[in-house]
Amino acid sequence: MKKLTSILLVALMLVGIVMSAASCSAPSKPLPVVCGESGMNTDCGIATYGIDYYALGVAAGNMAADILIDGKAASTIPVGGEADPALIVNQAVADEIGFTIPQSVLDKAGSKSDTRVTRNTAAIVSSGADYTVGILQLTQHDALDQSNEGFKDQLSVRVAAANKTISFDDQNASGDESNNVTIAESFVAKNVDLIYTIATSSSQAAVTAASETDIPVIFNAVTDPVGAGLVESLTAPGKNVTGISDINPVEKQLDLIAELLGKDDVKIGFLYTAAETNSVYQVRTLGIPHCNSKGYTYVEKGISDINDLEAAITALKNAGVDAIYIPTDNVLANGCATVHTINTGK
Amino acid sequence: MIDIILSGCGQGIIWALLAIGFYIAFRILDFADMTCEGSMTLGGAVTAMLIWQGVNSFLAVVIAFIAGLLAGAVTGVLHTKLKIPPILSGILTMTALYSVNIHIMSIATGTSGTANLSLLKYIDDTVFAIIRSIIPLSKRDVTLVFGVIIVLGTIGLLYWFFGTEIGCAIRATGNNEKMCRAQGINTDNTKIIGLALANGLIAVAGSLLTQHQGYADVKMGVGSIVIGLASIIIGEALFARAKGFFFKLIGIAVGSVIYRVIVALVIYSGMPSDDLKLMSAVIVIAALAFTNYKNEIVGAFKKLFSRFKKKPEEKEEKSNE
Numbered sequence A: 001m002k003k004l005t006s007i008l009l010v011a012l013m014l015v016g017i018v019m020s021a022a023s024c025s026a027p028s029k030p031l032p033v034v035c036g037e038s039g040m041n042t043d044c045g046i047a048t049y050g051i052d053y054y055a056l057g058v059a060a061g062n063m064a065a066d067i068l069i070d071g072k073a074a075s076t077i078p079v080g081g082e083a084d085p086a087l088i089v090n091q092a093v094a095d096e097i098g099f100t101i102p103q104s105v106l107d108k109a110g111s112k113s114d115t116r117v118t119r120n121t122a123a124i125v126s127s128g129a130d131y132t133v134g135i136l137q138l139t140q141h142d143a144l145d146q147s148n149e150g151f152k153d154q155l156s157v158r159v160a161a162a163n164k165t166i167s168f169d170d171q172n173a174s175g176d177e178s179n180n181v182t183i184a185e186s187f188v189a190k191n192v193d194l195i196y197t198i199a200t201s202s203s204q205a206a207v208t209a210a211s212e213t214d215i216p217v218i219f220n221a222v223t224d225p226v227g228a229g230l231v232e233s234l235t236a237p238g239k240n241v242t243g244i245s246d247i248n249p250v251e252k253q254l255d256l257i258a259e260l261l262g263k264d265d266v267k268i269g270f271l272y273t274a275a276e277t278n279s280v281y282q283v284r285t286l287g288i289p290h291c292n293s294k295g296y297t298y299v300e301k302g303i304s305d306i307n308d309l310e311a312a313i314t315a316l317k318n319a320g321v322d323a324i325y326i327p328t329d330n331v332l333a334n335g336c337a338t339v340h341t342i343n344t345g346k
Numbered sequence B: 001m002i003d004i005i006l007s008g009c010g011q012g013i014i015w016a017l018l019a020i021g022f023y024i025a026f027r028i029l030d031f032a033d034m035t036c037e038g039s040m041t042l043g044g045a046v047t048a049m050l051i052w053q054g055v056n057s058f059l060a061v062v063i064a065f066i067a068g069l070l071a072g073a074v075t076g077v078l079h080t081k082l083k084i085p086p087i088l089s090g091i092l093t094m095t096a097l098y099s100v101n102i103h104i105m106s107i108a109t110g111t112s113g114t115a116n117l118s119l120l121k122y123i124d125d126t127v128f129a130i131i132r133s134i135i136p137l138s139k140r141d142v143t144l145v146f147g148v149i150i151v152l153g154t155i156g157l158l159y160w161f162f163g164t165e166i167g168c169a170i171r172a173t174g175n176n177e178k179m180c181r182a183q184g185i186n187t188d189n190t191k192i193i194g195l196a197l198a199n200g201l202i203a204v205a206g207s208l209l210t211q212h213q214g215y216a217d218v219k220m221g222v223g224s225i226v227i228g229l230a231s232i233i234i235g236e237a238l239f240a241r242a243k244g245f246f247f248k249l250i251g252i253a254v255g256s257v258i259y260r261v262i263v264a265l266v267i268y269s270g271m272p273s274d275d276l277k278l279m280s281a282v283i284v285i286a287a288l289a290f291t292n293y294k295n296e297i298v299g300a301f302k303k304l305f306s307r308f309k310k311k312p313e314e315k316e317e318k319s320n321e
Helices: A002-025 A038-044 A053-068 A091-096 A103-108 A142-161 A177-190 A200-209 A250-261 A277-294 A306-318 A330-334 A336-344 B002-028 B036-052 B057-080 B086-109 B120-125 B127-134 B139-161 B165-175 B177-182 B187-213 B224-238 B245-268 B273-292 B294-320
Strands: A033-035 A047-050 A086-089 A131-137 A166-172 A194-198 A217-222 A241-245 A267-273 A297-303 A323-326 B116-118 B215-217
Touching: A033 A038, A033 A047, A033 A250, A033 A336, A038 A047, A038 A330, A038 A336, A047 A250, A053 A131, A053 A142, A053 A194, A053 A217, A053 A241, A086 A103, A103 A250, A131 A142, A131 A177, A131 A200, A142 A166, A142 A194, A142 A217, A166 A177, A166 B273, A177 A200, A177 B002, A177 B187, A177 B245, A194 A200, A200 A217, A200 B116, A200 B120, A200 B187, A200 B215, A250 A277, A250 A323, A267 A277, A267 A306, A267 A330, A277 A297, A297 A306, A306 A336, A323 A336, A330 A336, B002 B036, B002 B139, B002 B165, B002 B187, B002 B224, B002 B245, B036 B057, B036 B086, B036 B116, B036 B120, B036 B187, B036 B215, B036 B224, B057 B086, B057 B127, B057 B187, B086 B116, B120 B127, B127 B139, B127 B187, B139 B187, B139 B245, B165 B177, B165 B187, B177 B187, B187 B215, B224 B245, B224 B273, B245 B273, B273 B294
Parallel strands: A033 A323, A131 A166, A131 A194, A194 A217, A217 A241, A267 A297, A267 A323
Antiparallel strands: A047 A086, B116 B215
């Protein structure tokens, strides 16, 4: 009996090895990739409508200035977002995977005007400022850093224009949820004039901590502010909280895939981290309904961490998708270079 | 300043439950239990999901405790019945709990893959808000008072439990497993019960933290082992002379509060925030070094004090002459 089981096991293992060898040796042509965000596009995508996190930070800075200087109430300011995302083409990656970008797309990829604001350093003081702003950022991350910089740059300019000074208490929870609460409560203890939060859980912690004070909270880099319980609706936030949603134009990006491939019956492979609420929201709530309405077919591959990438991309290739769509996703943002390596088979 | 210390105390007292749970596994059972990171999130996820479903939040804490018990029991079974090494069985349960927690939170929203469940809409349904509707206290004070009551109650119950026959058997298992078996104790069972209890407490900590911070997040358990360890080590360093189980547990709770207060003060002082993790490590290292070199440090202080004391003594001697 034992002998039989062991023979069966060995046979199973052999089948497994043969199957995995077969999947490896299968001709794996690189697939065109479209990402949710411009930073990711640089590493592995061929083209996308890009979210500029710096511009989002600038928009948040304007909101803060409206509240601090002009005395507007946060509860009446509608949640903002990227109004006119620019089409960005990554010719280098397209050439590398042997993909020809249609002229119609290349024509649209105009150069968007520069969003950079020159920081007014004179308006930023370390103590004795007219306004103090606490900044709570969830973790060290390029996109989040950008929205932090944009906020400080724009707010410093607005404050200087009003002949006032400002001080920033810039804190980073280093990815630790327990620090979120501690930092948020320290801002409340310091009685700052405004709290600026970057990323979902940091915003939730700050809203809870400031719930019984009159300190306004401005959030950024939150994909679904209503689902996260931060605001009652995007047009009328309700509480003393408003901010910027970093939702990327998923529908536009999916249509871009069809445009790139020059056909309407595209088969799209969604690649995302299953544990990220924001990614799931982009894929399930925005992406799939749009595919259904446009008649695109799709395959979903949710990964749990970066180690699953190779298996997921191979599975998408075997499923015969025309292109891979990666939403704005923190795990994949750091793994874009890996996506490219696996995709090109180098 | 006092505000930030008190807010640190409030958070620390909730974390104390986690530290005590971790202490049961780590010191009493001699089992470095990695389940902690998963079971804490489990407690938070279960609580947030139940509050979304309209369940009373006190009942939600109890159910979170039971969920934690189950998680700990799974680690125990993996270790005792399947003979998987302690650290690995903890890691395996923790890894599995990651998916379980997402599924639990997805029950509330109805969309699969929910990794963050907000309680901001239900903030009036949390235990803290319910207590405040009865006793008029500020949000921070209610956390402190309720936390202290819960922690002292838990310590009292644990003190009683570890004095019972089964409790003694669990303690004996951690001390000398072979001897225990020779006495006819089923050490598999004692380990499973001990780990279940430990993770039950950790889940209660997760449950209360979720209600305190206003959301459950699948990543909220990350780093909790370090915080638990730090609390234990600080507690042991300060209460090294404490004899008896009761005062040791009190020491852990105090250690947890001190750790959180230090972190809060570090943040408050405006230290570059990228150094936060480095600072956490330094606190633990300092506490560890203190326990190991306690006699030398205390000796050095005594020498210092005796120098101050000597002078008046010498004068007295002279006057006597």
